[in-house]
Amino acid sequence: MEEYVLMIVRTIFLYIVILFIFRVMGKREIGELSVLDLVVFIMIAEMAVMAIENPKDPLIHTIIPMFLLMGIQIILAYVSLKSQRIRDVIDGKPSVIINNGKIDEKVMRKQRYNFDDLLIQLRDKNVKNVADVEFAILEPSGKLSVFEKKKNEGSSADQDQDKDKEQEEGSLNLPLIMDGKIQEEHLKKVNKTNLWLRQQLRSLGYKDFKNISFCSYDNGVFFIDLKDE
Template structure:
């Protein structure tokens, strides 16, 4: 009887500990968890199970590593928040699978992503035909973001200039003071073009820019906090 009471007490205690740990580590939807997040969560859950299954073992032997993992996760989250390169290593980068209606097979091979995966996720987005997709971006979490082509009726009411802008994927051009060269290439723009545009808007040093995007001829610019 005493052993059962001990198991119940440890279960309740560990439940509270895990709840606190997950709350401290921050809020994220299950579908948006990175590989690192999943590894940490699985390890913490496994430690909790072992602590419950072995009531004779000291509780500190399981709780200490759990809090250590929490500390490591918080530290990595803070470092990745300040450094984009580290963020790319930890979380990965989004990959454009369909660009301007063209499937990038090389990118699919690089991500080990096959056509069955693509069709399944398109159906999940209620997209029946690949031909209806203008852009499809595979997020680091494995989620597919889909942008469908405009309908013919809408295209006929748009001007030629508007169609050119809308046919360009809206991607961040600067993040954490670093120019995103790959995104510029995908938008058929150059580093020189971006610098000239920013200077004309009064931004001489792009390193002071926290985030910059370009959509329909308009820049959105957010400066770093002092």
């Protein structure tokens, strides 16, 4: 019985200590945590678990490393505020995935970021067509900042016609080619064939689809991005 009481007391105490440490380290959203923040949080959590599971081990053996990590994190955070170079090393730099409407595959490869990742995050921003994106920046936190191209404003009648057309076609704007490979499943979903796609690409001057990094089709318009040489 005494062991269980000790475990409860240690749990409550460590809970208060961790709350204090996190409050001192500052407020940041989970999605905005840097690699340094994440490492510190994981290590502190692991120490707390080990201290709770081993009630015979003195709490001081856990408290000292926790406060040491807190001190390291605060010092590095302060230094990074003063130095852009150190901040880039600790937090990383934003990476421009789409620049002036052009997908940069070299940056994607460097960040180990694939087209599925890009499409998922674009859909999360309610952007269904890559062709609508002027700039897409992968932030150090892993979030994607998206800036869409400016659309020409027409009359209300034209806008109504465009909406009706869009509703009639009901396009999902699925990628038809990714990394030089034709997406057969996506072609079936839009009721198109491999032969149709090849013919359309040839008519547009693209003889070898393997040179295409990304291709989508929306409302009768192709968006094609060639691989970087």
